[in-house]
Amino acid sequence: MPATVIVGLQWGDEGKGKATDVLAEHVGYVVRYQGGDNAGHTIVLGREVFKLHLVPSGVLSPHIVPLIGPGVVVNPATLIRELDGLVARGVDVSRVRVARAAHVILPYHVALDRASEARLGHEGIGTTHRGIGPAYADRALRVGIRMEDLLDPAALRRGLERVVPDANAQLAHLGDPGEPFLVEALLETAVGWGERLRPHIADTTAIVQDALRAGEHVLLEGAQGTLLDLDHGSYPFVTSSSPVAGGACTGGGVGPLQVTEVIGVMKAYTTRVGSGPYPTELHGPIGEGIAARGHEFGTTTGRRRRVGWFDAVPLRHAVDVNSASGIVLNKLDILSGLDDVLLCVAYEIDGARVERWPASAAEVARARPIYERFPGWPEEIHEARTPDDLPPNARAYVRALEALAGTPIRLVSVGPERMQTVALDGRPLGAGRPGPGSAADRAAPGPATGPAAR
Numbered sequence: 001m002p003a004t005v006i007v008g009l010q011w012g013d014e015g016k017g018k019a020t021d022v023l024a025e026h027v028g029y030v031v032r033y034q035g036g037d038n039a040g041h042t043i044v045l046g047r048e049v050f051k052l053h054l055v056p057s058g059v060l061s062p063h064i065v066p067l068i069g070p071g072v073v074v075n076p077a078t079l080i081r082e083l084d085g086l087v088a089r090g091v092d093v094s095r096v097r098v099a100r101a102a103h104v105i106l107p108y109h110v111a112l113d114r115a116s117e118a119r120l121g122h123e124g125i126g127t128t129h130r131g132i133g134p135a136y137a138d139r140a141l142r143v144g145i146r147m148e149d150l151l152d153p154a155a156l157r158r159g160l161e162r163v164v165p166d167a168n169a170q171l172a173h174l175g176d177p178g179e180p181f182l183v184e185a186l187l188e189t190a191v192g193w194g195e196r197l198r199p200h201i202a203d204t205t206a207i208v209q210d211a212l213r214a215g216e217h218v219l220l221e222g223a224q225g226t227l228l229d230l231d232h233g234s235y236p237f238v239t240s241s242s243p244v245a246g247g248a249c250t251g252g253g254v255g256p257l258q259v260t261e262v263i264g265v266m267k268a269y270t271t272r273v274g275s276g277p278y279p280t281e282l283h284g285p286i287g288e289g290i291a292a293r294g295h296e297f298g299t300t301t302g303r304r305r306r307v308g309w310f311d312a313v314p315l316r317h318a319v320d321v322n323s324a325s326g327i328v329l330n331k332l333d334i335l336s337g338l339d340d341v342l343l344c345v346a347y348e349i350d351g352a353r354v355e356r357w358p359a360s361a362a363e364v365a366r367a368r369p370i371y372e373r374f375p376g377w378p379e380e381i382h383e384a385r386t387p388d389d390l391p392p393n394a395r396a397y398v399r400a401l402e403a404l405a406g407t408p409i410r411l412v413s414v415g416p417e418r419m420q421t422v423a424l425d426g427r428p429l430g431a432g433r434p435g436p437g438s439a440a441d442r443a444a445p446g447p448a449t450g451p452a453a454r
């Protein structure tokens with residue numbers, strides 16, 4: 001009964017989709033366990049590219065059951081749009097299941113998210129405006145609407161009658177110029193969602209547990225990353241869920257002792273979307289160059305991601321709180337051509353050397369990075385497939401990251417395609433299938449997934 005968790009070790013957008021993709025052929029189930037349509041990954045279907053925010057990428061592999069667990073907040077309009085988009089491209093979505101217990105993002109959550117960000121102005125969190133925080137807030141207040149309520153108009157009406165007046169009052173208080181939300185209109189929309197999604201709404205925890213009991217391999221796919229975690233990130237500049245591996249248990253429906261492997265995913269540099277302290281942020285042409293080569297633009301919002309050198313201070317923290325048993329290092333190829341590559345090994349805060357990630361965002365904001373400098377490598381490395389194919393300077397950088405992480409880097413990604421990987425310990429996470437766009441892929445029609453890119 002193996003259960004593998006894939007978790008982001010940075011601020012999201014680490015390329016978790018590619019790691020999922022590499023593992024996909026070995027697993028029977030892929031479970032999203034937190035977040036909502038604030039996440040995003042790019043899917044390549046033959047020559048068509050489109051973006052999914054909610055449906056796990058496993059949907060493209062006919063042997064995989066894709067599940068959206070109870071820890072996810074679901075915007076049904078997004079889910080229906082994605083399912084319809086997949087159907088239109090000939091993908092069988094009949095296996096997709098969404099938890100009865102998952103909470104629903106309603107239009108007033110989206111309005112509240114926008115209105116509270118607007119009121120905070122430049123002090124805002126820089127959310128994705130998808131209503132994530134307000135939906136999780138209603139869940140914690142126990143006034144949320146759950147997916148199962150969409151199938152029960154009477155319960156739905158009771159729920160909306162309780163919460164909608166409060167949402168309208170809050171919106172008025174925030175100075176939102178929109179019309180108040182009406183229960184009747186919301187009810188009609190939500191009942192329609194329920195009708196459309198009825199075949200997909202299920203007890204996903206029971207499905208996961210049955211699968212584990214039957215010896216199936218379950219992959220729990222995190223969205224966002226450790227440094228955006230509500231408890232372990234730089235609060236309040238975080239998302240409203242638990243992207244860490246522990247969140248896979250609560251949000252996916254597995255027990256801690258059922259998790260057999262935690263794969264942490266990170267990029268060879270860092271990016272961050274939205275506000276919040278970022279000690280290694282690059283403001284000049286080097287950062288712009290990395291952003292351009294790495295296509296660092298959000299899948300969900302289109303915003304250019306902030307870019308910085310790799311920061312090993314939060315890395316140690318992320319490895320610890322996730323108990324990462326192995327690491328996938330993505331986008332090493334993007335650093336090719338730099339004269340030097342800098343690696344932050346510690347901070348100086350108020351005159352003291354600090355190696356532990358500070359729990360306080362205010363302290364992180366005062367941190368000055370202490371760097372080690374590594375000579376760069378001019379060579380493109382897209383064709384590297386074994387450690388020996390990597391230039392010595394690139395190998396030295398990877399080994400330094402591994403030593404700082406204190407856990408093995410199992411796979412290094414040198415390009416977006418599935419085969420563009422180097423297995424450092426000779427134990428590939430997955431093997432064989434070519435990625436999208438490759439010669440073999442073009443010869444064999446059918447879906448393939450691309451790299452994660454929000």
Ligand code: IMP
Nearest residue numbers: 012038039126127128132238239273274
């Ligand atoms: P929210 O999740 O929309 O509430 O946004 C909270 C913070 O998390 C903001 O800084 C967002 O930019 C960031 N965020 C949310 N989802 C992602 C993601 O998938 N990748 C990277 N950043 C994200």
